Amino acid sequence: MTIRVVVADDQELVRSGFALILDLEEGTEVVAEVADGAAAVAAVREHRADVALLDIRMPGMDGIEACRAITEAGGCRCVMLTTFDSDAYVYDALHAGASGFLLKDVRRDDLVHAVRVVAAGDSLLAPSVARRLVAEYVSRPAPGPPAARLDVLTARERETLFHLAHGRSNAEIAAELTVSEHTVKTHVGHVLAKLGLRDRIQAVICAYETGLVSPPGTR
Structure with missing residues (x-):
């Protein structure tokens, strides 16, 4: 096509x-x-x-x-x-x-x-x-732990979102988590579905806005 x-x-x-x-x-x-x-x-x-x-x-x-x-x-x-x-x-x-x-x-x-x-x-x-x-x-999130919005994620899904926010590919995330790329793809799909996100870019925005990760120079 x-x-x-x-x-x-x-x-x-x-x-x-x-x-x-x-x-x-x-x-x-x-x-x-x-x-x-x-x-x-x-x-x-x-x-x-x-x-x-x-x-x-x-x-x-x-x-x-x-x-x-x-x-x-x-x-x-x-x-x-x-x-x-x-x-x-x-x-x-x-x-x-x-x-x-x-x-x-x-x-x-x-x-x-x-x-x-x-x-x-x-x-x-x-x-x-x-x-x-x-x-x-991305606007700097308020100090403190990640927002309650992320409570719907499992620990591994939260880890996956963390790595997405740092621009890592599925292969790189798989290496970090010591799992297969297929498993990472499944985790990414769950993250998007649970948080109501369209794609990986929206996942990155969410990670910064909820405070899961912070831009350089912030704590």
């Missing part, structure tokens, strides 16, 4: 470059290239896109508002394009429903991989990107 992609970025060279890479890849098709959030929302609706690549900062409707509108409508998942050193809106994008983040200098293979992962219903939490983003922009 072909993955239908909308690319939204007000920088033409960035937009065209991403579109060219994805169009040349078997199994992906760029159905629209647009320069602002409103056009992205319209293109997703018109072309029934599976994935939208959205620059966080665009004129008019920005990527965050576009992401919120797209995810609320359902049927399409969003990956945010960011220049990490200058964007200060990542937390808002997470809450708007973003399923992942890519730096604009992303490698060709990583771009294609991200689109496929997100289209398959997973989220993109590469340690090199997501861990830094969350640590910088």
Whole structure:
């Protein structure tokens, strides 16, 4: 099945470059290239896109508002394009429903991989990107033990959530807990179901907001 992609970025060279890479890849098709959030929302609706690549900062409707509108409508998942050193809106994008983040200098293979992962219903939490983003922009939790919201989790599920919040893959979590990757996948599924979360990125937000983990520099 072909993955239908909308690319939204007000920088033409960035937009065209991403579109060219994805169009040349078997199994992906760029159905629209647009320069602002409103056009992205319209293109997703018109072309029934599976994935939208959205620059966080665009004129008019920005990527965050576009992401919120797209995810609320359902049927399409969003990956945010960011220049990490200058964007200060990542937390808002997470809450708007973003399923992942890519730096604009992303490698060709990583771009294609991200689109496929997100289209398959997973989220993109590469340690090199997501861990830094969350640590910088997630609001600092109040001091004290994790919130009662986590009481529904078993001890092992709580451990799994802790490792998710540090950007670890299923394989890395399996090594930490000395269990199989299949078992980790089961634990992750239980965490998401019990806490009413959509994906791993929302699990990371929950871990920070409840105080299970804290950004660097906090106690």
